[in-house]
Amino acid sequence: xxxxxxxxxxxxxxxxxxxxxxxxxxxxxxxxxxxxxxxxxxxxxxxxxxxxxxxxxxxxxxxxxxxxxxxxxxxxxxxxxxxxxxxxxxxxxxxxxxxxxxxx
Amino acid sequence: xxxxxxxxxxxxxxxxxxxxxxxxxxxxxxxxxxxxxxxxxxxxxxxxxxxxxxxxxxxxxxxxxxxxxxxxxxxxxxxxxxxxxxxxxxxxxxxxxxxxxxxxxxxxxxxxxxxxxxxxxxxxxxxxxxxxxxxxxxxxxxx
Numbered sequence: 001x002x003x004x005x006x007x008x009x010x011x012x013x014x015x016x017x018x019x020x021x022x023x024x025x026x027x028x029x030x031x032x033x034x035x036x037x038x039x040x041x042x043x044x045x046x047x048x049x050x051x052x053x054x055x056x057x058x059x060x061x062x063x064x065x066x067x068x069x070x071x072x073x074x075x076x077x078x079x080x081x082x083x084x085x086x087x088x089x090x091x092x093x094x095x096x097x098x099x100x101x102x103x104x
Numbered sequence: 105x106x107x108x109x110x111x112x113x114x115x116x117x118x119x120x121x122x123x124x125x126x127x128x129x130x131x132x133x134x135x136x137x138x139x140x141x142x143x144x145x146x147x148x149x150x151x152x153x154x155x156x157x158x159x160x161x162x163x164x165x166x167x168x169x170x171x172x173x174x175x176x177x178x179x180x181x182x183x184x185x186x187x188x189x190x191x192x193x194x195x196x197x198x199x200x201x202x203x204x205x206x207x208x209x210x211x212x213x214x215x216x217x218x219x220x221x222x223x224x225x226x227x228x229x230x231x232x233x234x235x236x237x238x239x240x241x242x243x244x245x246x247x
Contacts, residue, residue, distance in 0.1 A: 071144040081194035090169040
């Protein structure tokens with residue numbers, strides 16, 4: 001199992017944890033396990049552990065929400081990738097035509 | 105002739121794009137939220153990360169799709185095939201994300217945490233895992 005699998009599987013387990021604090025702690029543990037596996041495999045990415053910790057710290061800070069304005073749920077909806085393409089003039093049928101497919 | 109971009113051509117390495125990792129961590133917490141406020145912030149970060157990846161994918165598909173047929177190369181088609189697969193996963197993610205936001209709206213009006221939040225979050229993390237792998241295969245320069 002490589003570090004990517006460890007990270008993915010570990011984070012999936014974290015998702016099942018309904019306790020926010022315990023979940024955040026598990027995220028750090030999972031990343032640590034993944035880093036260890038990466039180091040054992042000689043993956044250069046393991047050298048970026050400090051960057052990952054910064055990301056986790058940033059997420060933790062954002063989730064605390066201190067001093068941030070209230071969030072309007074109505075503004076959190078997103079458009080689909082297909083709709084985004086349509087808005088920029090590309091229909092899925094054009095993609096299918098290039099790929100020689102007739103299913104989207 | 106091979107059908108997929110080679111590691112040599114694309115410079116694919118073992119590095120996970122930081123944004124995909126961040127996204128993974130964020131959605132891993134989506135099912136853990138115990139307050140509506142934390143759910144809102146998780147959804148806001150999910151929106152921001154999805155939009156960043158969506159922008160890259162749209163940009164690259166548009167470039168190829170707007171080419172004249174006679175100038176579309178084999179490499180263009182190989183890359184478009186991967187991008188199109190990612191498009192479908194992003195479509196599914198956008199639906200899951202919007203369902204998550206809708207569940208939060210229900211939470212806001214009823215003051216009761218909807219049970220489906222956990223199921224939606226599980227779907228989101230499964231899809232992000234796919235995005236992460238596909239982004240790596242495409243060597244997307246995510247900002």
